[in-house]
Amino acid sequence: MAETKRTKVLIIGSGPAGYTAGVYASRAMLNPILVQGIEPGGQLTTTTEVENWPGDTEVQGPDLMIRMQDHAKAMGCDIIGDIITSVDFSNRPFVAQSDSGTEYVADAIILATGARAKWLGLPSEEKFKGFGVSACATCDGFFYRGQEIVVIGGGNTAVEEALFLTNFASKVTLVHRRDELRAEKILIDRLMKNPKIEPLWFHELVEVYGGDSPLGVEGVKVKHTKTGELTDIQAKGVFVAIGHAPANELVRDVLETHMGGYVVTKPDSTETSIPGVFAAGDLTDYKYRQAVTSAGMGCMAALEAERFIAETESDTTAETIISAVAE
Template sequence: MAETRTTKLLIIGSGPAGYTAGVYGSRAMLDPILVQGIEPGGQLTTTTEVENWPGDTEVQGPDLMVRMEAHAKAMGTEIIGDIIIDLDLSSRPFKAKGDSGTTYVADAVILATGARAKWLGMESEEKFKGFGVSACATCDGFFYRNQEIVVIGGGNTAVEEALFLTKFASKVTLVHRRDELRAEKILIDRLMKNPKIEPLWFHELHEVYGTENPLGVEGIKVKHTKTGEITDIAAKGVFVAIGHAPANELVKDTLETHMGGYVVTKPDSTETSIPGVFAAGDLTDHEYRQAVTSAGMGCMAALEAERFLSQEGDETAVQSEQPQTEEA
């Protein structure tokens, strides 16, 4: 028989935003339920060294998420290994259906489902993920000081990553399948003027290769999009920068979105277009996409959810205290 769970606060997602929301939701005595989703811990579980988390000079991404999960659990968050497959926000209380068959009924919902970097889907790309292949320059660029690296892509993401990586790398090769970038003009101007960046037009990534033990990138093979000619490029790092996709499948038809599907929130808030529904982390953040900013938004979402529920409770109490009159 399918189970129904009722809670004041349902948190969907288990990255830095979700776990932080759990900590603050628990401290506010909301007894939150957190449903982890398809990738418990989020994108940081596929990251190796993290050197920009305050308080840790260096920490492994998976280890950090284990600690955050333990913290949320210790504060009182009930953490469930389920996947929400349907979310009904048409009326309160909100209803979510899990892949397990469980129905979750909640007075408020925090969405922390994150975003996923877009990948090319190549076997060699998958093999070296976290061992020389990355989709986050601000996360991993520091490890390639004075090294030659490659960026794949031609939009704003690729140009911004290439420019950022020049702080560390001795040379950045930007591989693009056309001869014209799709980025903003000001970014293109900066890129073309940067002596460390060399664009490689009409090429696409064909293969990543490197060492086996330990795993590490040594270079890539690129294919000319017109002639089919294969060329080797030596590189220690490969950054796939073809954009990010917010994990908005549950709400793309019910909440207001922008910038390619990111959930819209009110200025300086995590409130969405539906009262009682809050969004935090990479699901709404198309600009920073950092663990620390996601955690900050998770805190904001929990505090705003607590305030929302308190106000709802006050209004209900006031209504119940009004004298009732019978009609003649």
């Protein structure tokens, strides 16, 4: 028989936004339940050195997320390793179904599902996923010791991946559609000074090729964006680092979204288009997308959820009194 768990606040997601919401909701005595989702800890668990988290000159991403998880748990947040598969937003309390079969019933929901890596959508990319094509350098970089590899992209993600991969690869070719990177200046400076990295400007990936027995990457074909000329690059690994898209599967047909699927919130708030539902972190933040801003939004969401529940309970009490007097 399926189990039902009841809470005032259900937090869906476990990155900086989710764990911070867990800390604040626990301090507000809301006894929150946090369901971690498919990637406990979020994107920072696939990051190595984090140098912009206040209070830490440098910290490993996975270590930071473990600290956040432990903090939320110590405050009283019930952290559960489960995946929410659907939510009924039509009535309050909200009812969420999970992969384990457990049903979660909540007066308010904080959505902190974050974002996931984008892919180019090439058939050859799909064919070699997990067999030479990856979107996570920290997950798979170790397998390419002494090999030549290719990184696709031109933002922070691509530059960080390329720099990290120089710890293993003999050469990293960074393929970018333009001749100017969109990354932070300090990262660009490091990349341009690294002798193992060779930028290839005005090019885009058109095909990944390799062997079938065993399945594995042997190289890529890239096209010049101005001339159309094709170039063949031998490589054993291809890392696609073209950014992330919001993980909005639970709400894309229910909540208002914009800017490619990011959940819309009210100005200076985490309130969504449904009362009692709040969104924080990379699910809604298309502009900054930083761990520290996600954590701040998690705080906001918990405080707003606390106020929403207090006001709702107050209204219910008032209705009960009026009804009793009328009788």
